[in-house]
Amino acid sequence: MPGNRLELLLRMAEIEYKLRPVRIMIIRDERPLTLDGQRIELQKGIEIEVPYWLAQTLISEGIANMVESPISIEDIARVHFSALSARTPAELEPLPQNFYQNAKEFIKSLEDRIRRELNPILLEEKQKALQYLMEIIDKRLLVILQSLRSPTTMAELSSKLAPEESALLDTLYKTIDLWKRSLLPPQH
Amino acid sequence: MAALTTGVEHEQVIDVHERFYEFIRSFRDRSDSYKYRERIKQMITMGQKSLIVDYNDLYLFDNRLARLLIERPDEVLQQASEVVKEVVMTEAPDYAETIDRFYVRVRALPRVVPLRRLKSEYLGKLVMLEGILVRTTPVKEKIVKARFMHCTREQGCHRFDWPPEGELIGDILERPPACPICGSSGGTFRLLPEESKLIDWQRIVLQERPEEVPPGQLPRSIEVVLQDELVDSARPGDRISVVGIVRVRPDSVSKKRAVFDLYIEANHIEVSQKILEEVVITREDEERIRALARDPWVRKRIIASIAPAIYGHWEIKEAIALALFGGVPKITEDGVRIRGDIHVLIVGDPGTAKSQLLQYAARIAPRGIYTTGKGATAAGLTAAVIRDKTTGEYYLEAGALVLADGGVAAIDEIDKMRDEDRVAIHEAMEQQTVSIAKAGIVAKLNARTTVIAAGNPKFGRYLTNRTLADNINLPVTILSRFDLIFILKDRPNPEEDRKLARHVLEVHRETERIKPEIDPALLKKYISYARRYIRPRLTAEASKLIEDFYVEMRRMSSENPEGPIAITARQLEALIRLAEAHAKMALRNEVTREDAEAAIRLMKTFLESSGMDIESGRIDIDVIMTGKPRSKQEKLTRIMEIIEELESESEEGCARLKEIQRRAASEGIESSLVEEAIRSFRRDGIIYEKSLGCYAIVR
Numbered sequence: 001m002p003g004n005r006l007e008l009l010l011r012m013a014e015i016e017y018k019l020r021p022v023r024i025m026i027i028r029d030e031r032p033l034t035l036d037g038q039r040i041e042l043q044k045g046i047e048i049e050v051p052y053w054l055a056q057t058l059i060s061e062g063i064a065n066m067v068e069s070p071i072s073i074e075d076i077a078r079v080h081f082s083a084l085s086a087r088t089p090a091e092l093e094p095l096p097q098n099f100y101q102n103a104k105e106f107i108k109s110l111e112d113r114i115r116r117e118l119n120p121i122l123l124e125e126k127q128k129a130l131q132y133l134m135e136i137i138d139k140r141l142l143v144i145l146q147s148l149r150s151p152t153t154m155a156e157l158s159s160k161l162a163p164e165e166s167a168l169l170d171t172l173y174k175t176i177d178l179w180k181r182s183l184l185p186p187q188h
Numbered sequence: 189m190a191a192l193t194t195g196v197e198h199e200q201v202i203d204v205h206e207r208f209y210e211f212i213r214s215f216r217d218r219s220d221s222y223k224y225r226e227r228i229k230q231m232i233t234m235g236q237k238s239l240i241v242d243y244n245d246l247y248l249f250d251n252r253l254a255r256l257l258i259e260r261p262d263e264v265l266q267q268a269s270e271v272v273k274e275v276v277m278t279e280a281p282d283y284a285e286t287i288d289r290f291y292v293r294v295r296a297l298p299r300v301v302p303l304r305r306l307k308s309e310y311l312g313k314l315v316m317l318e319g320i321l322v323r324t325t326p327v328k329e330k331i332v333k334a335r336f337m338h339c340t341r342e343q344g345c346h347r348f349d350w351p352p353e354g355e356l357i358g359d360i361l362e363r364p365p366a367c368p369i370c371g372s373s374g375g376t377f378r379l380l381p382e383e384s385k386l387i388d389w390q391r392i393v394l395q396e397r398p399e400e401v402p403p404g405q406l407p408r409s410i411e412v413v414l415q416d417e418l419v420d421s422a423r424p425g426d427r428i429s430v431v432g433i434v435r436v437r438p439d440s441v442s443k444k445r446a447v448f449d450l451y452i453e454a455n456h457i458e459v460s461q462k463i464l465e466e467v468v469i470t471r472e473d474e475e476r477i478r479a480l481a482r483d484p485w486v487r488k489r490i491i492a493s494i495a496p497a498i499y500g501h502w503e504i505k506e507a508i509a510l511a512l513f514g515g516v517p518k519i520t521e522d523g524v525r526i527r528g529d530i531h532v533l534i535v536g537d538p539g540t541a542k543s544q545l546l547q548y549a550a551r552i553a554p555r556g557i558y559t560t561g562k563g564a565t566a567a568g569l570t571a572a573v574i575r576d577k578t579t580g581e582y583y584l585e586a587g588a589l590v591l592a593d594g595g596v597a598a599i600d601e602i603d604k605m606r607d608e609d610r611v612a613i614h615e616a617m618e619q620q621t622v623s624i625a626k627a628g629i630v631a632k633l634n635a636r637t638t639v640i641a642a643g644n645p646k647f648g649r650y651l652t653n654r655t656l657a658d659n660i661n662l663p664v665t666i667l668s669r670f671d672l673i674f675i676l677k678d679r680p681n682p683e684e685d686r687k688l689a690r691h692v693l694e695v696h697r698e699t700e701r702i703k704p705e706i707d708p709a710l711l712k713k714y715i716s717y718a719r720r721y722i723r724p725r726l727t728a729e730a731s732k733l734i735e736d737f738y739v740e741m742r743r744m745s746s747e748n749p750e751g752p753i754a755i756t757a758r759q760l761e762a763l764i765r766l767a768e769a770h771a772k773m774a775l776r777n778e779v780t781r782e783d784a785e786a787a788i789r790l791m792k793t794f795l796e797s798s799g800m801d802i803e804s805g806r807i808d809i810d811v812i813m814t815g816k817p818r819s820k821q822e823k824l825t826r827i828m829e830i831i832e833e834l835e836s837e838s839e840e841g842c843a844r845l846k847e848i849q850r851r852a853a854s855e856g857i858e859s860s861l862v863e864e865a866i867r868s869f870r871r872d873g874i875i876y877e878k879s880l881g882c883y884a885i886v887r
Contacts, residue, residue, distance in 0.1 A: 003342060053215075073248060074244045074248070075253075077244055077247050077248050077298075077299045078244070080247075081247060081251075081298040081299070082256075082298060082299060084251075084255075085299070097471075121216060121218070121220060184471070
């Protein structure tokens with residue numbers, strides 16, 4: 001089923017995101033961890049590289065801090081600007097790495113903070129981020145749909161798409177192809 | 189107030205004045221402070237008239253307004269400026285009354301338009317450009333509101349301002365068609381410059397960054413007009429980002445042609461501080477760089493990756509590699525800057541691949557410029573004040589060393605540089621600045637540049653029986669500033685020649701097989717990474733080794749007072765730089781014994797190849813520092829003494845050439861040297877020819 005395939009591709013993109021290595025700074029001495037037979041020292045002050053899922057756990061436990069700066073509303077606004085400025089598929093710019101996942105997490109982290117802090121600025125920021133993300137998705141979706149009509153555009157576009165978008169394009173292309181074939185008489 | 193419509197997406201009506209007022213009044217940053225209200229207060233306190241707005245803030249506040257600003261900057265900025273005036277009026281009315289016009293300056297647009305892609309479609313729009321400032325004119329005053337005196341026989345004389353309220357004068361000041369007071373177009377209209385309103389005005393030229401120019405193409409440039417507070421905010425050689433409105437004007441003095449030039453009316457200028465940030469290093473690149481650095485053979489691989497198509501020259505390639513990485517620049521507490529750049533000179537016979545080595549070095553350097561001694565631009569290597577042929581005005585133009593600030597300048601045929609550069613390059617190579625004071629333009633430009641230069645021998649081929657200074661047409665003061673000098677001699681050697689021939693034939697036969705050990709793009713990133721993040725420090729062990737080497741070389745000189753001086757403090761500093769660069773090559777933060785040994789080895793090779801005293805056969809730094817080996821210097825001193833002796837002995841009060849030669853020969857000094865010495869003494873004004881063939885000392 002194409003739907004299942006899309007789900008699978010999206011799930012794979014998510015797993016890849018969680019497994020990607022990130023750099024963290026250890027802020028509390030803890031006993032070393034063993035992951036995949038590899039020993040990870042948790043010594044205060046050192047910088048180490050771990051998979052993202054582990055980094056999240058260590059951060060939530062107050063053992064580490066993320067070294068890389070997370071995505072911000074300004075970053076989303078920048079992507080929004082460039083996405084909405086593109087008039088043709090050729091003008092579409094590639095998204096920053098892991099954009100959708102990062103943006104999703106950013107909005108989720110804002111929601112968590114809003115629950116704790118009750119700050120109207122945060123609420124406004126969350127609404128803005130959500131609105132921008134939706135507009136980015138709409139605009140890029142339009143370009144993806146346009147490209148389905150021309151294989152040349154599709155080829156040019158594929159290098160600029162995020163894994164989640166590539167998964168959609170691939171599924172749509174295959175579905176349309178299947179649909180077309182089912183309508184046409186069999187060729188000998 | 190007129191409402192503007194956005195041409196973007198859906199047609200929507202925006203009241204710019206109201207929205208901008210709302211933006212200034214209500215925009216809060218993450219720290220919950222009213223950012224622009226604060227900025228306005230600060231602006232009033234500092235006596236400024238420009239409010240700097242971050243484009244991103246405006247975009248977050250109202251993206252339609254932000255887009256309208258890009259599409260129709262003239263209207264939006266005009267209304268924004270009025271809003272600022274209104275706000276200042278409420279905050280500090282006295283101050284607001286003293287200022288004619290407030291400016292809203294926009295910084296950091298989300299997209300940079302490459303200079304190469306700037307076309308007429310951007311006309312009248314707000315754009316951000318990045319590049320290198322290559323030229324500036326002196327600051328001038330431009331009339332924005334002219335005061336005219338209109339005199340007629342019937343009405344007498346009266347004064348009026350032109351153009352009417354709300355309008356400003358453009359590029360050309362035209363006589364009013366009619367007097368706004370009496371309505372008459374007759375009589376005389378006289379401009380009163382001292383009663384008119386003037387603002388500071390300056391023209392600069394922005395050029396594409398050398399690393400962005402596609403191979404084989406000329407760098408593009410565009411004129412930018414700066415007004416008021418923006419004038420003199422950047423110097424030639426600075427890497428700047430300019431936000432401004434694209435304008436157009438006729439490309440010649442006669443305005444009848446239909447061809448026009450684009451130029452930028454600047455709204456905001458920012459000088460970029462990020463040296464080497466232009467090379468983008470992604471996380472994946474960093475992984476690859478770190479993996480490469482873990483290889484114990486990384487240095488050899490880097491050296492082998494420099495111009496792989498060129499056979500041999502391992503030590504020169506090593507020197508180029510070290511120069512590309514560079515030492516660590518230091519600034520002492522009292523503000524003295526000690527350069528970290530390693531300057532390398534290659535002197536060689538024709539056809540020894542010098543230019544190719546240089547071109548390769550410029551290509552893989554993160555900020556590299558390849559030029560010849562004559563220089564591609566009128567400014568040459570350093571900087572120059574040049575007169576524009578069409579307008580007749582003077583402007584300051586940066587040369588290659590200034591444009592390559594923070595990077596590498598590969599200078600081919602350095603011996604053929606202009607006389608002006610010969611003077612200025614001393615300062616550029618050691619103090620790393622270029623000072624200029626000409627035609628009313630006084631400036632000091634940064635030239636923190638590594639020089640990798642090549643030159644041809646003066647006599648066509650390198651003559652081994654002459655000193656280095658004799659062989660190249662460069663003053664010794666410049667020669668002594670190079671950390672390493674290599675001499676490439678083209679001598680037939682059957683075994684080597686066969687190897688070279690095989691290599692060259694292979695390059696021609698199977699070009700694809702000649703691949704560098706490390707991909708040039710990755711190597712460029714590796715070098716950039718090392719220059720950006722690695723600051724190696726000397727370990728005690730390495731310091732001791734360098735110290736011992738220096739002291740030992742000096743001791744050898746001191747033991748024999750007649751002997752040559754092998755090394756000076758300049759070479760000591762060079763040794764430290766080389767050792768630091770060697771550590772940087774492996775991304776290490778410590779300069780170890782191994783690094784110091786490598787630096788000493790290279791220094792010895794250099795001293796032996798170019799510092800060798802051809803008469804005594806020993807290493808002699810005077811060959812480079814003074815152009816004369818110690819032994820020759822001694823002979824010259826002796827000749828001087830002979831002249832003095834003979835002068836006092838003779839009745840004529842001068843020394844005859846024959847006599848000097850006879851006495852010198854008795855002390856083993858050949859007569860050709862005597863003739864050369866006399867020529868040189870006369871040229872330097874030490875002696876003069878009192879009567880034919882008889883010389884006396886100038887006292």
